[in-house]
């Protein structure tokens with residue numbers, strides 16, 4: 001019998017206790033009373049779950065209610081799991097496992113089709129049915145120069161920090177989820193980014209792009225000074241936190257804006273689409289260095305039939321896919337996947353996979369044949385694998401782009 005119980009946290013004192021234990025689990029410094037006054041606003045009601053032992057929080061998990069664009073352009077309800085932490089003296093006693101059980105049951109009850117997260121370590125979440133669903137590129141631009149001939153499509157204006165949250169949140173919504181894997185951002189998410197005083201000292205700087213039809217993109221970044229003062233090597237580093245635009249021309253203008261700011265030596269951007277054509281803007285394309293291509297969001301299908309039916313499929317004959325879902329067994333079964341839709345199948349499975357592999361397949365970040373070659377898909381019929389490659393091929397390279 002477990003000596004803790006998981007439930008929704010409601011009282012201010014328990015929210016604060018859970019947040020404090022999370023900070024310790026993440027090795028962050030303690031939080032003052034005045035910090036907590038701001039941080040508490042970043043928790044939407046009933047979305048913070050805690051494991052309680054002897055009346056004290058020993059485990060923490062929060063869910064952002066969101067929605068995500070899936071291949072083909074539909075949007076499905078999605079819960080973004082974050083702020084998972086367990087007090088060190090309760091680790092490896094099943095606290096996180098019970099939090100996962102609780103939050104996935106809650107996700108089902110709320111009609112979430114997907115659950116996603118950013119993982120602190122890559123060895124944790126596969127056992128709960130999460131797989132790397134989208135990937136992102138970290139780039140460093142070192143003394144980049146804009147290439148002559150790159151066109152402009154509008155103009156860029158800077159906002160005051162007071163205007164930032166009021167203007168960028170609705171603009172993000174208006175621009176929409178233009179790439180598979182992008183997600184809606186609720187008020188709690190924006191509050192965490194802009195109003196949590198424990199997230200660092202430098203203020204965010206915000207610039208908005210206006211094209212022929214009005215505001216259509218923005219960039220949020222921070223500038224870190226460089227006190228080295230060595231001849232002409234002086235220059236700040238810009239850390240790009242968020243850059244979105246309704247079209248490539250708007251995004252290009254925002255990159256140009258950053259690149260042309262004076263006294264800047266480097267521009268760092270941590271989680272950009274892997275195929276973002278930044279190099280095409282540069283006189284010196286090699287100044288754009290890819291530091292990493294890493295996991296972006298981990299994806300778990302909470303409701304497998306609904307998720308499989310929500311996306312579209314490429315041009316190929318159907319495939320029978322058997323799913324083993326040890327953590328949510330009601331998802332287990334065989335599905336006939338075709339261009340016309342997805343139904344429960346009775347025929348012999350041609351491909352068999354576990355829930356975490358389905359999360360890797362869903363947005364098309366990985367090809368079924370590569371997953372099979374790596375031992376993640378058991379193949380009953382090799383012709384079916386080639387068909388699955390075409391069926392699951394995405395319409396755009398998936399990217400989430402929201403840090404949570």
Ligand SMILES: CC(=O)SCCNC(=O)CCNC(=O)[C@H](O)C(C)(C)COP(=O)(O)OP(=O)(O)OC[C@H]1O[C@@H](n2cnc3c(N)ncnc32)[C@H](O)[C@@H]1OP(=O)(O)O
Nearest residue numbers: 025082083084085086091092093094095096097117120123
């Ligand atoms: C989405 C996010 O919020 S990412 C942030 C995650 N949080 C952190 O990294 C903070 C620091 N770490 C922690 O607080 C804890 O170690 C946690 C939350 C990662 C794990 O919590 P625990 O309560 O110890 O996990 P629990 O006991 O339920 O373990 C379940 C299984 O996962 C395994 N596991 C747990 N943590 C890890 C890990 N870091 N790496 C690999 N395996 C792990 C356990 O060994 C166990 O395996 P088993 O079922 O084969 O026995």
